[in-house]
Every structure is written in C-alpha cells, then in structure tokens.
Amino acid sequence: MARKVGIYTRISRDDEGDAMGVARQQQDCERLADLRSWQAVKIYEDNDVSAFKRNVVREEFELMLKDLRAGLIDGIVAYDLDRLARQPRDLERLIEIFDERPKSEFATVTNDVNLGTPDGRTMARIMVAFANKSSHDASRRIKRKHLELAQQGKDSGGPAPYGWRKDDRTKVDPDAARAIREAQQEILAGVRIGTIRTRWWEQGLGNPRAGTKRMAHHHVEHILTNPRLVGYRTYHGEILTGASGEPVKGEWEPINTVAEWEAVCAAVTERKLQQRPGKLLARKYLLSGIARCGLCKTKIRGQINQRRKPGSKATKYTYQCSVVNGGCGKVARVGEPVDKLIAELVLEEQREKAAALGAPIQQQWPRESELEAVQADINQLIEAEKTKQITVSTLLQLLPTKEKERDELKLDRARFYKDQKQAEAQVRSGELSLAEFFDLPVERQQEIVLHSLSAVMIHPAGRGRRIFDPSLIDPVWR
Incomplete structure (x- = not known):
C-alpha cells in the first residue's frame, strides 16, 4: 500500500495575491511524491505567511504537525527545508514527532535530508540555523533601508493604505x-x-x-x-x-x-x-438614559415590547420605568411617537439658533506663535550641542522642560480644533430634515438631542388612555 503523505507549501510574501509561488511548489512536490510512489492525500498551504517571525501562527503548519502526530498522514513532502522551518524550535517540534513515529517519511525537492537518522537531523539543524541567520541579516538590512527611506520622506512600498490609489500610493483615492x-x-x-x-x-x-x-x-x-x-x-x-x-x-x-x-x-x-473599564455598550434607542420617569425621576431606557398580537410581526419598543433599575415601574410610553416629538422640537430649536448665529467663523488657534517660539528654542538647543557650544549634559537639563511645554501646547491646539469642528458639526445638524435625522447613527442622534436637552420627563398617562398626548412629554432644555 502506498504511503500517504502531506505536501507543505509556503511563501513569505505574495504581493500579487495570485498564489503562483505556492502553486509551483505544489507541482514540484507532487512530482517527487510520484517518484517515491507515495500518495499525496492533503495539501497544507501557508501562502503569504512568514516562518521567521515569532508572533506569526502558521495555521496549516500546525494542522500538519497535528495530523502527522495522529497518524493521519505517514510523512511530509516540502520544496525545501526552509519552507518548513526558519526557527530552530519549529524544527525540533518536527523532530519530536519523527522520534515518536520513526517510520514516517520526509523528503524535500531541493535536497535529501533524512529526519529519521542522527546525521540527517544534525544536517537539518545546521541548515535551519543558517536559514535563521539569513533571515536575521535580511531583516536587519530591510529595517535599515526602511529607516533611511522614512527619514527621506519616501514610501517603503507594500499594499497601498486605505485612502490612496492601489496603482499609485502617492495619489489619493x-x-x-x-x-x-x-x-x-x-x-x-x-x-x-x-x-x-x-x-x-x-x-x-x-x-x-x-x-x-x-x-x-x-x-x-x-x-x-x-x-x-x-x-x-x-x-x-x-x-x-x-x-x-x-x-x-x-x-x-x-x-x-x-x-x-x-x-x-x-x-x-x-x-x-x-470610557469605563470594559466595552462601551451601544445605545439602541434615542432617549435611553436621557428620558426620566415623571414620578420617581429615575432614568428610563428603551426596551422591546414583548406583548404582541398573535400573528403580528411588528416589534414596538417602549420607554419603561423599571423596578429592576431602581424605578417605580409605573410609567411607560410607546417609544416611536416620543422620539418623533423630541426630534421635531430639537431640530426646530437648532434651526432657530443656526439662523440667529449664522455660519461659524473659522478661527486660528491663538497660541500658534507661542508654539513656534518653543519649537525654535528646542531647535536652537539641539544645534548648539551639535556645534559644541553647550555640552550634552547641559542639553539634557534644558531640553525636557521645553519638550514638555511644546507637547502641552500641541495638546491644547488639538483640543481647540476638536471643539471648533464639533461646533461646526452641531450647526450643520440644524439643516437636517426629520427623515435625515433618523437615518443617522443613534449615537449621533443622541449627541444632537443632548446639545439642546439635558433630560426628557415622561409623565404617567393614566388608566385606559391610548391616544398619544404630547403634553405628558416634558423636555428639559439646557
């Protein structure tokens, strides 16, 4: 009976994404398996995956080791030993399995290494050690090249970041x-x-x-x-x-x-x-955490109304004062008409404000000259040390204070422009129609509402009342 082997193929970088490199390896490995009268039963392919980087998990390599240890395959065929391992620890894991299953087969297209013999293992360890050194040397050269390119403001190649054209990464998409x-x-x-x-x-x-x-x-x-x-x-x-x-x-x-x-x-x-520790929960309903019970003043959150008529597919949500959240449980209101009322009131109020204020005036950060002066002081200190006017010790005594002052000014500039851009976004919200408002993400809707309101009081409607009464919804304006 023919021995069942797995074929392992790997290439570190496939910039084109066509997997042609691993396809060529597979063809050569299949020919070698035929020459040995082995049956290739599975292809383990790690395309565009490094064997040198320690933090990279090669999923197909791990599966191959697992199958080999379990006896699902009787051996491995690879194009070259360095396709399998560039880290000595990966080779030792493979050798352990050949210790446990000494009749396992192993072959590579480019050389003949027998992992079942002491001499073969010694040779394999030497070859992987040299491959590892070669990868280290290449990594060091590439890092130095990338640093030089970076210092010159040049790009270092690779796939274009999102925002730039794939055919020319210097041009904006x-x-x-x-x-x-x-x-x-x-x-x-x-x-x-x-x-x-x-x-x-x-x-x-x-x-x-x-x-x-x-x-x-x-x-x-x-x-x-x-x-x-x-x-x-x-x-x-x-x-x-x-x-x-x-x-x-x-x-x-x-x-x-x-x-x-x-x-x-x-x-x-x-x-x-x-944010509090842990994930920030997304809001589902406009007034969740904004609405309050008109009786006990507890915050109200939206929830799905579980009471549906038989056969009805409509899902309604309500703003319900909940005993679980410390409320009285005596106030509830169907959510959609409440949301619509509040949105209409808020948009109208913001339209009036926008009309009164006019377009926001673009302002320049008032401390720009101060930041430029601090940066000039830093440059002067560095230049003085280079020309030996001051010692390194003196530079390190003076520089941290100036750098801290510069960083604080940059942070202040960032906050200034953030507040300005947020104000511009808020003015634009006054131009929204009701349909456009509800098309926004719910966080954006809440931001618009909270700019005008601090809370919405929902008062009890009384027994038997079914018609929506806007007078029972009391917005608390800022």
Whole structure:
C-alpha cells in the first residue's frame, strides 16, 4: 500500500495575491511524491505567511504537525527545508514527532535530508540555523533601508493604505478619502468607531482582508487617525522628526489638514479616557438614559415590547420605568411617537439658533506663535550641542522642560480644533430634515438631542388612555 503523505507549501510574501509561488511548489512536490510512489492525500498551504517571525501562527503548519502526530498522514513532502522551518524550535517540534513515529517519511525537492537518522537531523539543524541567520541579516538590512527611506520622506512600498490609489500610493483615492472624511465627521459628532466599522463592513469599505472578514476595531481607528493622512512619515508607529524638530513630510498627497487630523485624534483620545473599564455598550434607542420617569425621576431606557398580537410581526419598543433599575415601574410610553416629538422640537430649536448665529467663523488657534517660539528654542538647543557650544549634559537639563511645554501646547491646539469642528458639526445638524435625522447613527442622534436637552420627563398617562398626548412629554432644555 502506498504511503500517504502531506505536501507543505509556503511563501513569505505574495504581493500579487495570485498564489503562483505556492502553486509551483505544489507541482514540484507532487512530482517527487510520484517518484517515491507515495500518495499525496492533503495539501497544507501557508501562502503569504512568514516562518521567521515569532508572533506569526502558521495555521496549516500546525494542522500538519497535528495530523502527522495522529497518524493521519505517514510523512511530509516540502520544496525545501526552509519552507518548513526558519526557527530552530519549529524544527525540533518536527523532530519530536519523527522520534515518536520513526517510520514516517520526509523528503524535500531541493535536497535529501533524512529526519529519521542522527546525521540527517544534525544536517537539518545546521541548515535551519543558517536559514535563521539569513533571515536575521535580511531583516536587519530591510529595517535599515526602511529607516533611511522614512527619514527621506519616501514610501517603503507594500499594499497601498486605505485612502490612496492601489496603482499609485502617492495619489489619493477620491472615494476612499471621502469615506474617511465622512467617518471623521461622525467621530467628531459622537458616533462610535464600532458603528462606523459595521457600516464600512456592510459597504465593503476600508480594505477588509480577504473581502469577508470584518476589520478589527483598532484597524478602523488607525485608518481615521493615521499620521499619513496629513503627510507625516512614521517609522514603527512613531512620527519621525527631522533635524529641525519638525515632522518629516512624506512624498504623497495628504487627505486632511493638520487641524482636522488633530481634532479627530483628540476626540478619539478623549473618548477613551471617558470610557469605563470594559466595552462601551451601544445605545439602541434615542432617549435611553436621557428620558426620566415623571414620578420617581429615575432614568428610563428603551426596551422591546414583548406583548404582541398573535400573528403580528411588528416589534414596538417602549420607554419603561423599571423596578429592576431602581424605578417605580409605573410609567411607560410607546417609544416611536416620543422620539418623533423630541426630534421635531430639537431640530426646530437648532434651526432657530443656526439662523440667529449664522455660519461659524473659522478661527486660528491663538497660541500658534507661542508654539513656534518653543519649537525654535528646542531647535536652537539641539544645534548648539551639535556645534559644541553647550555640552550634552547641559542639553539634557534644558531640553525636557521645553519638550514638555511644546507637547502641552500641541495638546491644547488639538483640543481647540476638536471643539471648533464639533461646533461646526452641531450647526450643520440644524439643516437636517426629520427623515435625515433618523437615518443617522443613534449615537449621533443622541449627541444632537443632548446639545439642546439635558433630560426628557415622561409623565404617567393614566388608566385606559391610548391616544398619544404630547403634553405628558416634558423636555428639559439646557
């Protein structure tokens, strides 16, 4: 009976995404299996996966080891030993299995290493050690090259980040840039990143991997706060600064101004600081946590009305004072007409305010010259040390104070532009129709309501009353 073997193929980078490299390896391995009269029963393919990086899990490699240990396959065929292992610990795991199952087969296309013999294992260990060193050397050269490119403001290649064209990553993709700006406006208006993430996934935005997996929360956050948006060059996640102390500018078109980008970054950071430990729960209903019971003054939350008529598919929600949440349980109101009434009142009030105030005046941060002066002092100190006018010790005594002052000023600038952009978004809310208001994410709706109201008091309707009475809904204006 022919021995059943698994074929393992791997390539570290597949920039084209066509899997041609692993396909060629598979063909050569299948020919070798035929020559040995082995039956290839399964292909284990790790395409675009590194065997050198320690934090990378090769799912097919792990499955292959598991199948080999369980006896589901009798051996392995690979194109080369370095396709299987570039870390000695991975080779030792494989050797352990060959210790447990000494009759297992092993073959590679490029050389003949027998993992069943002491000499073969010694040779394999030497080969993997050299492959590991080669990867270390290549990694060191690549890192040095990328740092040099970063210092010159040049791009380092790879897939284009979302927001730039795939065929020319220095040019902005208009559709993607528009999606980013719209999402940033939503962030400033109070919309959660989780809501944006869900919408992007439904619309196929944001370069989701493989087109099917939803992007992680931090990926969406990075897209919306990426320093690349304003042209800043980063290295290992940090903004690079030049000899003048100013951020290094990259050779690509920006999407945001510095004021816009800093406002979004400040809004994201501020929200993180305000969140309680754990995940922030998304609101489902407009007045959840805003409405209060007219009798006991406890906060009211929306909930689905479980009492439906037989055969009815309609799902209604109510604002119910709950005993569970410390309330009296004596007040409840169908939610939809309450939401509609409050939305109409708030939009009308904000339209009147917008008409009275007119368009918001764009203001420049008043302390810009102060920041420039501090940065000039820092540059002067660094230049004085370079020209030996002061010692390194003196520089390190004077520099931290100036750097702290600069960072505090930058934070103040970010807050200033964040408040300005949020005010602009609030003025624009007065232009919304009722239908447009309810098309917004519920967090944005709540932000608009809370700009005008501090609470909504819902009073009891009395027994038997079924007609909605607006006089029993009492908005508390700010």
